[in-house]
Amino acid sequence: MIPMVDLKQQYAALKPQLDERIAACLASGHFVLGPEGKAFEHEISHYLNCKHALGLASGTDALILALRAIGVQPGDEVITTPFTFMATAGAICLVGATPVFVDIDPHTYNIDPNHIEAAITSATRAIIPVHLFGQAADMTAIMALANKHSLRVIEDCAQSIGATWEGKMTGSFGDIACYSFFPSKNLGCFGDGGLVSTNRDDLAQTLSALRNHGSHVRYYHDMLGYNSRLDELQAVILRTKLPHIDIYNAQRRQVAEWYNEALRDLPVTLPSLHPHALPVYHQYTLLSEQRDFIMQQLTQASIANAVYYPIPLHRQHLFGNRYQHLSLPHSERIAQQCFSLPIFPEMTKEQVDQVTHVIRQALS
Numbered sequence: 001m002i003p004m005v006d007l008k009q010q011y012a013a014l015k016p017q018l019d020e021r022i023a024a025c026l027a028s029g030h031f032v033l034g035p036e037g038k039a040f041e042h043e044i045s046h047y048l049n050c051k052h053a054l055g056l057a058s059g060t061d062a063l064i065l066a067l068r069a070i071g072v073q074p075g076d077e078v079i080t081t082p083f084t085f086m087a088t089a090g091a092i093c094l095v096g097a098t099p100v101f102v103d104i105d106p107h108t109y110n111i112d113p114n115h116i117e118a119a120i121t122s123a124t125r126a127i128i129p130v131h132l133f134g135q136a137a138d139m140t141a142i143m144a145l146a147n148k149h150s151l152r153v154i155e156d157c158a159q160s161i162g163a164t165w166e167g168k169m170t171g172s173f174g175d176i177a178c179y180s181f182f183p184s185k186n187l188g189c190f191g192d193g194g195l196v197s198t199n200r201d202d203l204a205q206t207l208s209a210l211r212n213h214g215s216h217v218r219y220y221h222d223m224l225g226y227n228s229r230l231d232e233l234q235a236v237i238l239r240t241k242l243p244h245i246d247i248y249n250a251q252r253r254q255v256a257e258w259y260n261e262a263l264r265d266l267p268v269t270l271p272s273l274h275p276h277a278l279p280v281y282h283q284y285t286l287l288s289e290q291r292d293f294i295m296q297q298l299t300q301a302s303i304a305n306a307v308y309y310p311i312p313l314h315r316q317h318l319f320g321n322r323y324q325h326l327s328l329p330h331s332e333r334i335a336q337q338c339f340s341l342p343i344f345p346e347m348t349k350e351q352v353d354q355v356t357h358v359i360r361q362a363l364s
């Protein structure tokens with residue numbers, strides 16, 4: 001069996017340190033907003049090269065709090081991609097605003113900046129690019145548009161920790177960046193966890209209150225907030241893993257190279273890299289018109305596989321017929337042809353060979 005991601009191996013490799021630090025945390029009696037969380041925020045802000053980082057309960061909360069912090073309100077519009085996990089658009093809806101979907105670049109699968117300007121109205125407040133599968137969206141073009149139209153930018157970095165655009169960390173371009181530490185993410189904790197980062201002092205202050213019931217000083221509430229803190233145990237786990245993230249990401253790139261090499265001559269579309277982006281391969285995603293057959297063969301050979309994402313968000317049932325007349329052909333085609341293969345830092349060349357052998361057979 002080859003899984004999509006092997007979390008047991010990662011735990012086994014770090015077990016002595018993790019067990020010791022988790023036990024120390026349990027013994028400390030600090031569980032929420034304590035020294036581990038503070039230390040983690042300090043360390044990750046250094047890694048992300050940003051001024052402020054705040055641990056939260058999830059990546060979804062990170063998006064919700066970021067939207068609240070920049071003042072998005074009911075009636076506002078937020079431009080984003082339809083080819084992402086539901087949380088990106090869900091957060092927009094949950095603050096009462098309207099997601100405005102624009103089509104993706106057919107090569108990188110990220111929001112296509114060429115379509116953004118036509119979607120801007122007097123109600124537009126912000127753009128949320130998603131660095132999908134660990135490859136940066138075109139932040140040069142997106143920031144130029146945002147500046148021209150005085151829009152705020154929230155980067156969804158749930159899949160892109162450590163990825164860069166023109167040598168700069170994803171998350172360091174917009175007003176706020178949002179991260180997820182869901183266990184299967186490139187940097188994952190042992191439950192749910194998330195983070196916001198920003199270089200703006202005013203936004204950091206607001207975010208800090210928003211995660212703690214709208215309070216800067218205990219029992220004094222300045223705004224309506226949430227209970228959304230990264231707990232101390234998750235901070236301990238993330239502090240233990242953070243020093244390894246660049247190695248994990250480099251190992252993922254190595255696995256992707258093995259895949260590219262082995263699949264190059266087959267009639268599948270390999271991941272297409274933008275020359276300005278250094279990716280971290282949260283997913284290794286291919287396109288094929290025969291995807292269902294290939295996936296069936298992989299499953300039969302006990303090799304995990306998945307479709308991220310089968311339904312573009314403007315076609316999701318929950319929206320009813322709100323986007324009925326919206327046609328986003330690249331998103332719609334790619335959702336029908338994409339499938340992702342196992343990829344994780346510990347994956348071996350032999351495992352990659354097993355996967356590619358099955359794909360080769362399926363297409364022969």
Ligand SMILES: Cc1ncc(COP(=O)(O)O)c(C=O)c1O
Binds near residue numbers: 060087158180
């Ligand atoms: C692109 C994207 N945005 C947001 C999220 C939400 O993160 P979380 O699951 O931590 O709430 C995810 C996680 O799956 C994601 O992939």
